[in-house]
Amino acid sequence: MKRAYNFNAGPAALPEEVLVQAAAEMTDYRGTGMGVMELSHRSAEYDALHEQARADLRELLAIPDDFAVMFVQGGASHQFMMIPANLAMGRPTGYADTGVWAQKAMQETGLYGQPYKICDAAPGGYRDIPAWGAVEADTAYVHITTNNTIYGTQYREIPAVSVPVVADMSSDIASRPIDWTRVAAVYAGTQKNLGPAGMAVVVMHRDLIRTGNARLPKILQYRTYADNRSLYNTPPSYAIYILGLVLDWMKRQGGVAEMERRARVKSQLLYTVIDRYPEVFVGHARPEARSLMNVTFTLRDRAQEAVFVAAAKAQGFVGVKGHRLVGGLRVSLYNAVPQAAVEALAQWMTAYAEAQA
Ligand SMILES: Cc1ncc(COP(=O)(O)O)c(C=O)c1O
Numbered sequence: 001m002k003r004a005y006n007f008n009a010g011p012a013a014l015p016e017e018v019l020v021q022a023a024a025e026m027t028d029y030r031g032t033g034m035g036v037m038e039l040s041h042r043s044a045e046y047d048a049l050h051e052q053a054r055a056d057l058r059e060l061l062a063i064p065d066d067f068a069v070m071f072v073q074g075g076a077s078h079q080f081m082m083i084p085a086n087l088a089m090g091r092p093t094g095y096a097d098t099g100v101w102a103q104k105a106m107q108e109t110g111l112y113g114q115p116y117k118i119c120d121a122a123p124g125g126y127r128d129i130p131a132w133g134a135v136e137a138d139t140a141y142v143h144i145t146t147n148n149t150i151y152g153t154q155y156r157e158i159p160a161v162s163v164p165v166v167a168d169m170s171s172d173i174a175s176r177p178i179d180w181t182r183v184a185a186v187y188a189g190t191q192k193n194l195g196p197a198g199m200a201v202v203v204m205h206r207d208l209i210r211t212g213n214a215r216l217p218k219i220l221q222y223r224t225y226a227d228n229r230s231l232y233n234t235p236p237s238y239a240i241y242i243l244g245l246v247l248d249w250m251k252r253q254g255g256v257a258e259m260e261r262r263a264r265v266k267s268q269l270l271y272t273v274i275d276r277y278p279e280v281f282v283g284h285a286r287p288e289a290r291s292l293m294n295v296t297f298t299l300r301d302r303a304q305e306a307v308f309v310a311a312a313k314a315q316g317f318v319g320v321k322g323h324r325l326v327g328g329l330r331v332s333l334y335n336a337v338p339q340a341a342v343e344a345l346a347q348w349m350t351a352y353a354e355a356q357a
Pocket of ligand 1: 074
């Protein structure tokens, strides 16, 4: 078996053990004579894996009982719409503009609320995480993108404000503990740290669900998911199965604390090389705002970036090209990216820099 050094931003590397197990169970899931994709979502076997995934997520992220765990089809962008549709109800909504995804989330609020920026990282070129301004009166919630996948900046902690905070943690969920006293809802597309694409995990305080907009199609209301254990309609059962395997893998590795430790080690390996060769590499994020999940940089000689990407690919390093909207270079270091892969890349980048001297 040949496995790439996969630094994709999402969909991204999954633990090899998970893929091997899924392959072994593809045609006969635990004696059922069927693969998971073929199981009825009303069967006892499916129900057991569905509940185990919900319980494991609760355990790993230390989710308190007054929060509901939901699986919703459609990815994080779907949540950009569902959040304001359920929670804004014509009121002001604060958005922390720290990048492309934050802006996309804000744009979706127009139909349901009155969005305003509680901070704006644009003047600083999206290199840092600005302090938040005042919360406007009657604000329904403030939306935060805890890790900015494209610019490679990350909040160190979630700011404390007097209104509910809704956090898009698509690219750093399960890589560090969550302070549940600071958030009323967390959501994440699953295709980075949690599993396959096509679904979002949504964890929301039950008060927000209860008081949410009831004048929406049932399938768009969070209460439909919370009241029916995300089994109101056919859930993305295979994605939930793989999510369950990934959560089980994470637990066996030592949980979120271990994921965080690894993220620190892996990101430091690359930031060290970037900082050691300032005549070759230029880090994008300011050091105090650097992401542990997405390391973004450019080459001092920008004309060489395509050559760099091609040379990296020839060495087996996949996914080091920056996002199509901003260019440059980006290396994503999600939970399943092995330290050995990052060490190999750091070594190769060092040799690349030395060769420029
Ligand atoms: C922080 C963040 N939010 C939202 C999204 C959009 O996710 P999806 O493609 O699942 O809609 C992404 C995708 O990369 C992301 O990184």
